[in-house]
Amino acid sequence: MFRSCTVFIAILFLTITQRCISQTQSKEHLSGFLMTSLTYKFNSRWMAYTELQARSIEHFTPLDYTETKGGIGYNIDKNNQPFIGFGRYITYREHERYQRELRLWLQYTFTNKIGKLKMDHRGRAEQRFFHYPQTDVNKTDQRFRYRLSATLPINSKKVEPKTFFINGFEELFFGPKADLLKRSRLFAGFGYQFTKTVGTSTGYMWQRELAPSGNRNLHFIYLALNFVLDKKGDHERHIDVPVAD
Numbered sequence: 001m002f003r004s005c006t007v008f009i010a011i012l013f014l015t016i017t018q019r020c021i022s023q024t025q026s027k028e029h030l031s032g033f034l035m036t037s038l039t040y041k042f043n044s045r046w047m048a049y050t051e052l053q054a055r056s057i058e059h060f061t062p063l064d065y066t067e068t069k070g071g072i073g074y075n076i077d078k079n080n081q082p083f084i085g086f087g088r089y090i091t092y093r094e095h096e097r098y099q100r101e102l103r104l105w106l107q108y109t110f111t112n113k114i115g116k117l118k119m120d121h122r123g124r125a126e127q128r129f130f131h132y133p134q135t136d137v138n139k140t141d142q143r144f145r146y147r148l149s150a151t152l153p154i155n156s157k158k159v160e161p162k163t164f165f166i167n168g169f170e171e172l173f174f175g176p177k178a179d180l181l182k183r184s185r186l187f188a189g190f191g192y193q194f195t196k197t198v199g200t201s202t203g204y205m206w207q208r209e210l211a212p213s214g215n216r217n218l219h220f221i222y223l224a225l226n227f228v229l230d231k232k233g234d235h236e237r238h239i240d241v242p243v244a245d
Contacts, residue, residue, distance in 0.1 A: 032056040033220035037242045041230045047073045064092040079111045102129040122147045147171035151241050159239045163193045184208045199226045205244050
């Protein structure tokens with residue numbers, strides 16, 4: 001068990017180091033990724049989730065992208081959860097609204113543990129509706145995503161109050177058109193769970209945009225504040241740690 005934990009930590013460290021070095025050697029720059037989330041657990045089966053995001057993409061400041069989204073999940077058991085979600089996404093250019101998006105999605109998450117290491121396999125299908133205010137054009141698109149994420153508590157057997165943890169993920173985005181692979185994301189970070197209600201995390205995310213017109217690399221410094229409200233107050237439950245989405 002100790003050996004597997006050591007390997008996991010080493011992979012995260014090398015990932016951050018490699019990406020940061022390659023970023024500083026190019027004309028690419030760091031951008032910001034801020035997130036706050038609220039998870040409300042009605043009981044052992046049902047939960048509601050909402051999330052707010054703000055990102056800087058073209059430069060570290062100002063903010064030029066926002067997300068408001070949420071949904072409902074159902075725990076079939078402790079390892080399987082279907083989820084339905086919807087959200088509103090706005091992209092700005094030159095401080096003006098360039099693109100508005102309404103997104104609906106269905107997802108399924110399967111969880112397994114290897115010792116203390118918690119791994120989540122998430123598949124998602126998205127229907128996207130775009131509107132471009134400057135030209136009054138509407139478009140639709142579909143996208144499919146797969147994410148493998150892992151969370152490792154450091155000073156406890158699970159993520160609970162007063163727990164330090166490290167986490168990371170790899171996510172691939174697919175489309176039904178000619179450009180099958182649209183995007184890939186790689187994240188590595190760490191965090192601290194203050195109480196069963198409040199936790200925070202930070203890290204580095206490398207995002208590669210793949211398009212026929214050319215590829216693009218984005219580098220984000222990620223900072224999140226997460227809240228969990230458990231109606232039953234069940235202290236035995238594992239606290240889920242949302243990651244960059």
